[in-house]
Structure formats: C-alpha cells, structure tokens
Amino acid sequence: MYPKKTHWTSDITTDLHGREVTLAGWVWELRDLGKVKFIVLRDREGFVQLTLKVGKTPEHVFRVFSELNREDVIVVKGVVETSKIAKRGVEVFPTDITILNKAKPLPLDIWSETPDLATRLKWRSIDLKRPRNLAVFSLASKILREIRETLYGERFVEVFTPKIIVTSTEGGAELFPVLYFERVAYLSQSPQLYKEQLTASLERVFEIGPAFRAEKHNTDYHLNEFISVDAEAAFMNYHDVMDILEKIMKRVVLVLSENVARLREVGLMPVVTELDKIPRVEYDEAIEKLGQLGYSVKWGDDFTVEMQKALMRFYGSVYFIIDFPASLRPFYTKRKENDRSESYDLIINGIEVASGATRIHKRDELEEEMRKRGLDPKLFESHLAVFDYGMPPHAGFGLGFNRLLTALLGLDNVRHATLYPRDRYRVEP
Amino acid sequence: MYPKKTHWTSDITTDLHGREVTLAGWVWELRDLGKVKFIVLRDREGFVQLTLKVGKTPEHVFRVFSELNREDVIVVKGVVETSKIAKRGVEVFPTDITILNKAKPLPLDIWSETPDLATRLKWRSIDLKRPRNLAVFSLASKILREIRETLYGERFVEVFTPKIIVTSTEGGAELFPVLYFERVAYLSQSPQLYKEQLTASLERVFEIGPAFRAEKHNTDYHLNEFISVDAEAAFMNYHDVMDILEKIMKRVVLVLSENVARLREVGLMPVVTELDKIPRVEYDEAIEKLGQLGYSVKWGDDFTVEMQKALMRFYGSVYFIIDFPASLRPFYTKRKENDRSESYDLIINGIEVASGATRIHKRDELEEEMRKRGLDPKLFESHLAVFDYGMPPHAGFGLGFNRLLTALLGLDNVRHATLYPRDRYRVEP
Numbered sequence: 068m069y070p071k072k073t074h075w076t077s078d079i080t081t082d083l084h085g086r087e088v089t090l091a092g093w094v095w096e097l098r099d100l101g102k103v104k105f106i107v108l109r110d111r112e113g114f115v116q117l118t119l120k121v122g123k124t125p126e127h128v129f130r131v132f133s134e135l136n137r138e139d140v141i142v143v144k145g146v147v148e149t150s151k152i153a154k155r156g157v158e159v160f161p162t163d164i165t166i167l168n169k170a171k172p173l174p175l176d177i178w179s180e181t182p183d184l185a186t187r188l189k190w191r192s193i194d195l196k197r198p199r200n201l202a203v204f205s206l207a208s209k210i211l212r213e214i215r216e217t218l219y220g221e222r223f224v225e226v227f228t229p230k231i232i233v234t235s236t237e238g239g240a241e242l243f244p245v246l247y248f249e250r251v252a253y254l255s256q257s258p259q260l261y262k263e264q265l266t267a268s269l270e271r272v273f274e275i276g277p278a279f280r281a282e283k284h285n286t287d288y289h290l291n292e293f294i295s296v297d298a299e300a301a302f303m304n305y306h307d308v309m310d311i312l313e314k315i316m317k318r319v320v321l322v323l324s325e326n327v328a329r330l331r332e333v334g335l336m337p338v339v340t341e342l343d344k345i346p347r348v349e350y351d352e353a354i355e356k357l358g359q360l361g362y363s364v365k366w367g368d369d370f371t372v373e374m375q376k377a378l379m380r381f382y383g384s385v386y387f388i389i390d391f392p393a394s395l396r397p398f399y400t401k402r403k404e405n406d407r408s409e410s411y412d413l414i415i416n417g418i419e420v421a422s423g424a425t426r427i428h429k430r431d432e433l434e435e436e437m438r439k440r441g442l443d444p445k446l447f448e449s450h451l452a453v454f455d456y457g458m459p460p461h462a463g464f465g466l467g468f469n470r471l472l473t474a475l476l477g478l479d480n481v482r483h484a485t486l487y488p489r490d491r492y493r494v495e496p
Numbered sequence: 497m498y499p500k501k502t503h504w505t506s507d508i509t510t511d512l513h514g515r516e517v518t519l520a521g522w523v524w525e526l527r528d529l530g531k532v533k534f535i536v537l538r539d540r541e542g543f544v545q546l547t548l549k550v551g552k553t554p555e556h557v558f559r560v561f562s563e564l565n566r567e568d569v570i571v572v573k574g575v576v577e578t579s580k581i582a583k584r585g586v587e588v589f590p591t592d593i594t595i596l597n598k599a600k601p602l603p604l605d606i607w608s609e610t611p612d613l614a615t616r617l618k619w620r621s622i623d624l625k626r627p628r629n630l631a632v633f634s635l636a637s638k639i640l641r642e643i644r645e646t647l648y649g650e651r652f653v654e655v656f657t658p659k660i661i662v663t664s665t666e667g668g669a670e671l672f673p674v675l676y677f678e679r680v681a682y683l684s685q686s687p688q689l690y691k692e693q694l695t696a697s698l699e700r701v702f703e704i705g706p707a708f709r710a711e712k713h714n715t716d717y718h719l720n721e722f723i724s725v726d727a728e729a730a731f732m733n734y735h736d737v738m739d740i741l742e743k744i745m746k747r748v749v750l751v752l753s754e755n756v757a758r759l760r761e762v763g764l765m766p767v768v769t770e771l772d773k774i775p776r777v778e779y780d781e782a783i784e785k786l787g788q789l790g791y792s793v794k795w796g797d798d799f800t801v802e803m804q805k806a807l808m809r810f811y812g813s814v815y816f817i818i819d820f821p822a823s824l825r826p827f828y829t830k831r832k833e834n835d836r837s838e839s840y841d842l843i844i845n846g847i848e849v850a851s852g853a854t855r856i857h858k859r860d861e862l863e864e865e866m867r868k869r870g871l872d873p874k875l876f877e878s879h880l881a882v883f884d885y886g887m888p889p890h891a892g893f894g895l896g897f898n899r900l901l902t903a904l905l906g907l908d909n910v911r912h913a914t915l916y917p918r919d920r921y922r923v924e925p
Binding site for chain 1: 662681708
C-alpha cells in the first residue's frame with residue numbers, strides 16, 4: 068500500500084510551513100540543475116514545486132528522480148517550506164517518492180502548445196489533463212451545485228424522466244431512433260412534456276440530464292447530445308420563472324467571481340463577474356434597436372448570434388428577450404395579445420442559453436395551437452389526456468448547460484465545455 | 497392574474513393563527529354539511545382543511561364551492577385559525593376561491609383504492625397525485641441532494657459522460673442500438689470506462705444519470721432504463737470508497753429518520769432509521785453462514801435476494817459483502833490473493849444496491865483479465881491507450897438509485913420508485 072494523499076496542491080500554503088504532507092498526482096515538469104533538482108507536481112487543483120537538494124534530500128529520492136518521466140503518477144511525502152523563489156511562495160522537500168504508474172510520452176502536447184480541436188478530442192482523456200480543462204470542468208461542477216441549490220431553495224424537487232420515448236416532444240425536431248426490443252422508440256429531445264405533466268403532482272420540478280437532437284447541422288454552438296437543465300413550476304408565469312433564472316444567474320456569477328484567479332491563470336476571463344438585475348427586453352424593442360443599427364430584420368424574424376451580440380451595447384452581456392411572436396415558439400407556449408406570447412430567451416454574451424415561457428394549461432387551447440402548426444392532436448393524446456384531470460397553470464425553462472459554460476467563459480466552441488462531445492461526425496471517444 | 501401562492505399546506509400551522517395566506521392546489525375532498533362545508537386542499541406537501549361557514553364566509557365563495565369537483569385546480573385566499581376538530585389543529589377560512597382549471601372524473605382511484613400496477617402506470621401522471629407517490633418522490637429528491645453533498649464534501653466533481661457510445665463497457669451486457677446518422681451506435685449501459693479515464697485528470701468524479709440495459713428478463717428489481725449514481729476516485733482503494741458510501745448512507749438515513757412522520761402517514765416505514773458502522777462481511781464468511789442456514793451454495797456462486805435477506809439476521813439490514821471471487825466480477829476489477837478481488841456489494845434489505853471495487857490501473861493486467869473472460873483487447877484499444885499515459889490507481893462504485901429507494905422504503909417493486917418506468921413491455925407513458 069502507498070501512503071494516502073493528505074493534501075491537494077492548492078492546500079499547500081505558507082501556513083503549512085514545517086508540516087509533513089502527502090501529495091499525489093502527476094509529474095508536470097522536471098528540472099535538473101545538478102545539486103538542486105525540481106519536480107513540478109500537478110493534481111486537479113493546481114501545481115506545487117518539489118525541491119531536491121543534495122545534502123538535504125535522502126539518496127533514494129534522487130534515485131527515483133532519475134527514473135521519472137513527465138505524466139508519471141507519483142505519491143510524495145515531504146515537508147512544506149516557505150520559499151522566496153518558488154511560485155506561490157512555498158515548496159515541498161520530499162522525503163519519499165513512490166512511482167504508482169509510468170507514462171509513455173504523450174500523443175499530444177498539454178504543456179505549451181494547444182493542438183487543433185480534432186486532435187484534442189481524439190485524445191480527449193489525455194487532453195483533459197490540460198490545466199485549462201481542469202479549471203473549466205471543476206468550475207462546471209460548482210455551477211451545477213449552485214443551480215441545484217437555488218432550485219431546492221425555491222422548493223423544487225429533482226426528477227428523472229425517461230430518455231427512451233415513443234413520440235416527439237415538439238413534433239418538428241429530428242429524433243434518433245432506438246431499437247427497443249421488438250419496436251422502434253426514440254431518444255428524448257427534451258423532458259418538456261413530462262415536466263409539464265409533473266407540475267400536476269410534484270408542482271415544482273427540475274431535471275438535469277442528457278437531451279438528444281438528431282440535427283444534421285454541425286455548428287460551434289450545437290451538439291447532438293447535450294446537458295439540459297429543465298425546470299417547470301405550477302402556479303407560476305414566465306416572469307416568476309425569469310425571477311428564478313435571475314437568482315440562479317446571480318449565484319453562478321458569484322461562483323465565477325470567486326474563481327477569477329484560477330481562470331485567469333489558465334488564460335480565461337469570465338464574461339460576467341457582477342450581476343444585478345437582468346434586463347427584460349421586449350422583442351419589439353429589440354427589433355427596433357437592431358433596425359437602428361442597420362440590421363435588416365423584421366417583426367416575426369428570429370435573432371442571430373450576431374444580432375444578439377449587437378444588442379449587448381444596449382443591455383449588457385446578460386439580458387432576456389421577452390414576448391416573442393407566438394408563431395416563433397412551440398405549440399405549448401401561452402399566447403398573449405397581438406400575436407405575442409408569454410415567452411423569453413436568456414442571452415449571455417450573444418448566445419441563447421435558456422428559453423422558457425408560461426405554458427398553456429387548457430386542453431382546447433393546446434389542441435388549437437397544435438393544429439395551427441400542422442400537428443395532429445391525436446398523436447399527443449396521452450399527453451393531452453393529463454390536461455383533463457387538473458392541470459395547473461405553469462411555466463418553466465430549458466437551459467443548455469454546455470452553452471451556459473461556453474457563454475460565461477467566452478469560449479469559441481461548445482465542445483470546449485463538454486467532456487466527450489457528440490456531433491454529426493463524432494461519436495467517440 | 498390569479499394571486500400568488502404564499503404558503504404550502506405543510507406551512508399552515510397554529511403559529512399562523514389569524515394570518516391571511518394564499519394556497520394553491522387541488523380539491524382532494526368536498527364535504528357539504530349544509531351550513532358548514534369543507535374542502536380538503538392538497539398540494540405536494542400535504543393537506544389542509546378549508547372551512548366555509550354560513551354567516552362567516554362570503555356568499556361568492558359558496559357559489560364557487562357549488563361548482564367544485566375533485567381535482568379541480570384552485571387558488572384560495574383565506575385566514576388561518578386554530579381548530580380543536582380539524583386535523584393538525586388548524587383550518588383556513590377562505591375569503592376568496594378561484595378555479596384555475598377544471599378536472600373530469602379521474603380514470604383511476606387515487607383516494608381510497610390502490611389499483612393494480614399496470615393501471616397505475618398507464619395513467620402514471622395522474623397516479624403521481626397519490627399522497628404516497630408525492631411522499632416517495634419528494635424524498636427521492638432529498639436523498640439525491642444528500643448523495644451529492646457528501647460527494648462534494650469529499651472533493652468529487654460532478655461530470656456528464658455521453659450516453660451514445662460505440663462500444664460495450666463490459667463486453668457482455670446487451671445494448672440498445674441507436675441509429676446515429678449513417679452509423680449504428682449504442683446506449684450506454686454504464687459510465688464505467690469514462691469515469692475511470694477521468695480519474696487521470698479530474699481525480700474524483702461522480703455522475704448521476706440514466707443507464708440503459710437491453711436485458712430481456714422482466715423482474716421486480718430490474719428496469720431497462722434506470723438512474724445510476726457513479727463515483728470514481730484516483731488514489732483510493734475499495735475500502736476508501738466504502739468509507740464514502742458509508743458516509744452517504746449515514747446522511748441518507750438521517751433524512752429518512754427526519755421524514756418518518758410523513759412516510760408513516762402514507763403507510764410507509766423506512767427499513768433503516770439509524771445507522772452506525774456498516775459491517776464488511778467477507779464473501780467466504782457469507783458462504784459459510786449460508787451453509788449453516790442450510791442453503792446449498794458453494795464458493796464461486798453469486799447470491800440471490802433470498803440469501804441476502806437471510807444474511808440480515810447476522811448483519812442487520814445494511815451490510816457490505818467484500819472480496820468476491822475474481823471470476824464473478826468484471827475484467828477491470830483488481831485481483832487479490834487466492835482468486836479473490838478487491839470488490840464489494842452494498843446490500844440493503846436483501847437487495848444489491850451498489851457495487852464497486854478497486855480497479856486495475858496497469859494496462860498489461862487489464863489486458864490479461866480481458867483475455868481470461870474471452871474479450872478481445874483490440875476492441876478496447878481506445879480505452880486501454882489511456883492507461884499508457886499516467887493512469888492513477890483508483891476505485892469506485894455504481895449505485896442503482898431506483899433500487900436504493902426501493903430497498904430503503906421496503907417497496908416490493910422498483911417501478912414504485914421510478915416516475916415513468918421502462919421495462920421489457922413498457923415504453924410509455
């Protein structure tokens with residue numbers, strides 16, 4: 068048995084001067100200056116310098132040093148000392164090093180170069196050792212925690228709805244077929260209909276899980292499998308759920324601001340580090356502003372990323388667009404006067420990150436909206452039936468988690484915010 | 497606009513005597529005693545009695561009462577009063593009631609009878625209004641929160657790995673094929689290989705999400721789509737991860753004990769309400785004990801639910817079985833002396849709820865174990881390659897969330913612990 072890791076690299080501060088610690092991680096860098104030798108050790112949380120000095124460091128540690136290669140897995144016992152030279156003012160003098168596993172020379176550079184995306188994704192599990200990736204995906208986990216804690220605080224319960232389904236949620240979107248024993252089923256594109264149905268029992272529900280879209284286009288902002296944060300609440304309207312999204316975003320931005328130092332170290336700068344009220348911009352006003360800026364866009368059009376970026380000069384990097392034309396939204400969206408709808412998008416750094424609405428809770432209205440969109444209500448009978456037995460008014464949102472991370476960190480491709488992306492041409496690793 | 501819900505039924509206590517509240521929910525029961533009329537209002541958290549009294553209650557509220565049916569959706573303004581007669585010592589005198597949606601007579605009884613499982617699952621979204629279901633799935637959410645919080649406390653990060661994959665995790669299990677554009681892919685049966693690979697970068701990871709098994713048998717404890725809680729940690733062995741599972745279970749049992757009153761109201765009694773140390777019973781000892789009890793079981797056999805229930809008389813309702821014969825475990829399980837392995841199952845109320853092990857972290861050992869099981873290492877090349885570049889020793893577990901809930905509540909079928917179950921013959925609703 069090897070000794071247990073007692074500290075992470077980020078725990079090693081000057082406060083620990085003189086203390087014995089056990090670290091475990093990977094050899095990031097080796098430097099041999101003769102009588103002094105250095106190992107930079109990496110773990111998920113960062114780096115620490117191990118210093119070997121002739122006369123101070125035991126002989127057997129030097130022997131281990133001579134066998135080391137980059138990315139070898141080691142466990143190190145040593146004593147923390149403050150240092151005037153070492154990064155972060157602290158170093159560790161090892162008293163024992165054990166090699167737990169050897170590493171061959173890596174198939175891609177994770178130290179100084181950033182290879183092209185295709186190479187990085189091909190060797191994704193190795194690429195994830197890159198400090199920037201460690202920072203991004205550690206942050207992702209913290210953001211998820213804030214999202215859930217906000218929703219728990221608003222008395223939502225977490226649910227899981229099936230991913231193998233028999234009918235389309237929206238009617239339109241393309242689905243991946245699954246061979247389910249003797250029949251064909253499909254992968255769920257969204258928990259939309261299930262979460263709406265659940266408002267009739269659990270009232271406030273959320274789900275964070277995979278969603279699947281068989282869309283053939285291959286863009287920087289689309290994935291064929293992505294993580295969707297879905298929430299739906301009885302007795303709320305679209306402004307109520309925007310209030311909740313606002314609360315979520317405030318907590319998320321707080322986490323971002325707390326992590327600015329680490330993000331900066333890996334060359335990232337969050338797009339937002341402060342957030343007060345998120346403006347709720349009417350669709351009509353957005354159209355007008357875009358007209359002023361010379362965009363040829365008319366009422367009834369959807370916005371492009373470029374237009375959404377252009378609107379930032381008026382509303383900042385985080386804003387809602389509300390009251391979209393009903394014709395632009397799915398059948399379950401509640402209509403308001405003048406062909407508008409009680410709907411909204413959340414735009415961050417020009418990217419549509421979430422979208423939501425008050426939903427229709429009356430069966431006859433729902434059927435009418437289906438027909439307007441050329442959908443046959445008969446195909447949705449099992450969903451519609453639930454509306455006969457006490458469906459409350461409700462509202463909700465769907466938020467693309469990978470996009471949220473992409474937008475917040477100003478990444479240029481959603482694949483950077485996804486551990487193992489799935490797209491038109493990529494289904495492994 | 498209707499007024500906003502200010503309180504849940506469970507918030508209505510004698511402390512609120514004299515306060516005006518707004519409640520929203522469903523008509524559970526109507527009683528008309530002439531000059532006094534009662535509405536029992538249900539929401540997710542429970543019930544509250546609304547009392548209408550001639551002379552006290554406004555006329556228009558009586559008119560609304562006369563239109564009400566069970567399961568109609570209403571919002572109620574009223575004043576809380578302590579009561580000697582009403583359940584929980586409190587009632588609400590409504591000053592205004594708005595009907596938000598009407599309900600037809602339900603297609604199944606949610607009040608007094610418990611229809612057969614098939615009927616209940618057919619009308620699942622209606623069946624979920626049943627108080628027992630509201631209690632079970634509210635509890636499920638609380639348990640999920642405890643699981644995550646324990647893992648965050650142990651410095652795990654939450655990850656999402658792809659559900660659309662190209663190769664089998666275990667080699668053996670049956671997979672659902674997916675038509676992924678021009679090729680055939682599969683639904684993931686477990687994040688096993690991904691989570692192991694991630695220990696080489698993020699060190700401690702967990703994922704809670706769907707897993708898919710195309711197994712044809714249809715039992716009370718199997719689903720074809722279920723929620724898997726997966727954790728994996730670098731620099732840990734199987735005892736370390738059992739320690740973490742033990743911490744999780746202690747927090748989960750604490751939540752159970754806090755919810756005993758509500759569970760009892762709906763006829764449920766948790767199997768465990770106190771938990772100290774979880775015994776770690778060696779496989780060999782379990783075999784011996786079962787022999788003493790007259791079971792014909794020999795070294796190398798797996799245990800049945802019946803045997804696991806029998807062992808409860810020695811070890812209580814929660815125990816680990818450890819050190820299984822290597823041949824009973826998957827190829828990635830670390831071997832120990834005498835053909836045993838560093839593996840374990842967590843058994844609750846006789847049901848195998850989780851299973852884990854120290855994993856092999858050396859490529860050559862992994863290949864050897866594959867070959868022993870008739871698996872071709874070439875088919876796992878992209879997985880094996882990761883082991884060349886600094887794979888740390890690691891250990892983990894997979895826990896079936898629906899089974900955990902089933903076992904803890906002593907339910908007789910895992911479908912009771914699943915919102916919309918998927919099995920051999922059921923893919924909707």
